[in-house]
Amino acid sequence: MEFLQVENVKKLELERCDIELRYGENAHERAFIFGKPQFELLHEGKQLSYNNILDAEAAWVLAKNLQTIGGGVAVIKHQTPCGASYLRTGSDEEKIHTITRAIQADSESSYGGILATSFPFTLDMAKAINTYLEVIVAPEFEPQAVEYLSKKKVRLIKPKEYTPYAGKVAFGSLVLSERKFEGEPELLFGEPCDVKDIKFALIVVEAVKSNAIVIVKDGVTVGIGGGQPSRKRSAWIATTLAKDNAKGAIAASDAFFPFTDGLEILIDAGVKCVVAPLGSIRDEEVLNFAREKDITFYKSPIRLFRH
The missing domain is CATH 3.40.140.20 (AICAR transformylase, duplication domain)
Structure with a gap:
């Protein structure tokens, strides 16, 4: 099945994806994916859960929207931003500083959260993080960063190009809304x-x-x-x-x-x-x-x- 594109919505066939999720919204509940998620899983320190995927997309959409003002960083917990910061310059030092600022905006809530950057993720960025994160999402990962983070329980997600939608399951149907900024x-x-x-x-x-x-x-x-x-x-x-x-x-x-x-x-x-x-x-x-x-x-x- 192709991911949700407007011209294909009416002819969707909801096929079960072969990704096995750790559990559902709560540990005693099962979870399933239908369709083909538009990301590459570069490292799975722990098995992905239902919440991980929803939080990761929430973080990625926010980080990607920050590209309109030059890029930035988002930290998400329970599909809600804990902190966010945008780039003042394009230097590597500034990118690391922006990651730190986003985490420290609410360091208590950031613990165990999901971090997304609008820019490629490097080894220096990985080494600069001093809190536990469930997932890191970025458009690209430096191979050395993947190797370094593979020693941790964090999941690394590289999104593909897709159109984000807002949606809910209601009355046994999938209800979608365009999501525009x-x-x-x-x-x-x-x-x-x-x-x-x-x-x-x-x-x-x-x-x-x-x-x-x-x-x-x-x-x-x-x-x-x-x-x-x-x-x-x-x-x-x-x-x-x-x-x-x-x-x-x-x-x-x-x-x-x-x-x-x-x-x-x-x-x-x-x-x-x-x-x-x-x-x-x-x-x-x-x-x-x-x-x-x-x-x-x-x-x-x-x-x-x-x-």
């Missing part, structure tokens, strides 16, 4: 912020689940809140994690602010620049509140909500 943020009012940081915040917030709020500062995430039924609650989580790093930072929201309360939490924490889509019946109330608080507000070109 596009457009440019628009400054509505306030002092201009670093556009690269703005785009970085939007790229990361697209990878976080429902009612996502992401706070970034100097090219790295400092607070991530998501997976909540309330945007206000996600803002509280993000600012609590960011602590003093929220001061002067940039915050991105995956969808509009339905009320001023979530925005107020960000502003009270010291956030000076916010990027979010519009579309609420209270947009003017929210924007007027932002003006009164003298912060910068950018309009996101698209909604980035993920369930």
Whole structure:
């Protein structure tokens, strides 16, 4: 079976893949793959699990989206970013530094996580990692890096070219949605912020689940809140994690602010620049509140909500 391409979706024949997974979402459950996963498994320190594959793709899609601003690194746990950072230069030293920054953005959660880079993975990068990772995903691996990491329990995944989709199994059927990141943020009012940081915040917030709020500062995430039924609650989580790093930072929201309360939490924490889509019946109330608080507000070109 070919991997999901739009023109082939209607004629898919779901054939069982011969990859044996360690277990399902929980250890007492079995798991199966249908179709042909678009990656090469360069090393399998431990047998792949259902969660490993889902986490690895979440990390890879985020890392690949970071290529639009020059490349970067993502660390994922339970399909949610723990930390991310983007490249300021293209030097090997900077790439190692970017990996370290992404891991240290939330070092507690990064332990046992999945790391993905948008750039080839070298031996020096492998030696610089001082935490346990379940999976490393990269477009290429230096042979010496594979040899070095093969002594560890980590899995090494090299993705092929494919089109990512968002999807769920529901009522015995496979429900798919296109997954697109596009457009440019628009400054509505306030002092201009670093556009690269703005785009970085939007790229990361697209990878976080429902009612996502992401706070970034100097090219790295400092607070991530998501997976909540309330945007206000996600803002509280993000600012609590960011602590003093929220001061002067940039915050991105995956969808509009339905009320001023979530925005107020960000502003009270010291956030000076916010990027979010519009579309609420209270947009003017929210924007007027932002003006009164003298912060910068950018309009996101698209909604980035993920369930």
